[in-house]
Amino acid sequence: MNWRGSQAESRRRYLVKYDAEEVDRYDAWLLQRTREDEDACLADIASAFQFQPGMSVLDVGAGAGTLCRTLALIPGLSLTALEPSPAMRAKLQAKHELQDVVVVDGFCDSDDDRLLFDQAAFDVIVSRQLANGLFDPLAAFRNWRDWLKPGGSVLLIDGLFDRTDWAGRWQEEVDVLPQSACRTMAMVPYLLEQVGFQIESVGLMNATNAMSSATVVRYLVVASKPTSSIRSRFV
């Protein structure tokens, strides 16, 4: 039984849903983020991971640039944004503070997507608000593992969502996307472990969640790619 349709259909729907109106709405929210919101996010990240100058960072599902904007406040990072929606990419590229970000068109969660980047191309892979919308989280995490250098890190930020959070045009996706309404922080680290990551920390983003702007409870998972080759069976 094909219980959820194909990945190609899912991708087509995604791109249609992120039309100009939806992306304008998203970007308007992004532009309202204050320096205090950014600092709260950075404080939560700093409690679990230390960025170093010179690190190459891939933001997967970068959207209009929410996390890129936050990370651009850290000196010396080299940022790449992977984003399949043309309207989202245009919003990101229009932001003057993100002019140095390398922007790549693509999805991340099929085996074919692995060719988008070289093996061991990045020190860090970050994603914010992407995991709940992945059609194939395990395929994504395998690709991320391939794109990371040995010893490299994943920083995954997501929210604890209910079925009712998927409203309007997004409602039909709840029973298509495996992590759409995951009310636990356990699923992401569990899946990352399945493809060979070591989990470094799992926790709520207390500073972010304490902001008056917070509309959903967010959490951060930090995982690392082992440096040895004993995990090569996961490739």
Ligand SMILES: C[S@@+](CC[C@H](N)C(=O)[O-])C[C@H]1O[C@@H](n2cnc3c(N)ncnc32)[C@H](O)[C@@H]1O
């Ligand atoms: C909810 S938005 C989050 C955007 C941004 N990270 C943020 O925090 O605002 C999810 C983004 O992921 C992109 N996306 C959806 N599926 C994806 C996939 N399989 N691989 C990469 N990006 C994807 C969407 O086009 C969208 O821009």
